[in-house]
Amino acid sequence: xxxxxxxxxxxxxxxxxxxxxxxxxxxxxxxxxxxxxxxxxxxxxxxxxxxxxxxxxxxxxxxxxxxxxxxxxxxxxxxxxxxxxxxxxxxxxxxxxxxxxxxxxxxxxxxxxxxxxxxxxxxxxxxxxxxxxxxxxxxxxxxxxxxxxxxxxxxxxxxxxxxxxxx
Numbered sequence: 001x002x003x004x005x006x007x008x009x010x011x012x013x014x015x016x017x018x019x020x021x022x023x024x025x026x027x028x029x030x031x032x033x034x035x036x037x038x039x040x041x042x043x044x045x046x047x048x049x050x051x052x053x054x055x056x057x058x059x060x061x062x063x064x065x066x067x068x069x070x071x072x073x074x075x076x077x078x079x080x081x082x083x084x085x086x087x088x089x090x091x092x093x094x095x096x097x098x099x100x101x102x103x104x105x106x107x108x109x110x111x112x113x114x115x116x117x118x119x120x121x122x123x124x125x126x127x128x129x130x131x132x133x134x135x136x137x138x139x140x141x142x143x144x145x146x147x148x149x150x151x152x153x154x155x156x157x158x159x160x161x162x163x164x165x166x167x
Contacts, residue, residue: 048082048084050103050123055133058126059128067126069086103133104135104153104156108135109121109136110156121136125142
């Protein structure tokens with residue numbers, strides 16, 4: 001079990017996406033750096049962005065509710081990724097302002113990002129903070145992340161900039 005987990009983590013690190021999340025962060029030197037909107041969105045090979053979850057639907061859910069699956073028939077392509085939606089209304093809301101709905105860190109696990117690496121999200125491990133969607137890899141990582149959300153968001157913002165800014 002440990003060996004498979006270690007291999008999975010190494011593969012995740014080695015296969016970092018190069019695909020969207022608009023983020024501004026302040027570097028250690030105080031410089032504000034913008035991450036382009038098409039910098040790095042988590043996309044599953046067969047299920048598209050966020051493993052097929054409807055990113056707009058999160059904003060109508062109550063905390064702890066399961067994510068809403070999007071339809072392969074109601075999609076929108078943005079940032080070289082296909083996004084699925086449960087309704088045409090949600091698709092149209094996303095199309096009007098994608099950066100409003102794209103999760104922090106392009107949908108990569110917020111807790112992992114706070115520790116300096118990318119990990120895939122689980123669409124049902126989520127939280128909206130200050131009108132921003134954060135996804136985590138599992139319920140345990142969400143629980144740990146929530147213990148110090150402010151600190152973890154600050155760390156993750158910094159790591160996101162370092163991982164996605166051009167050298």
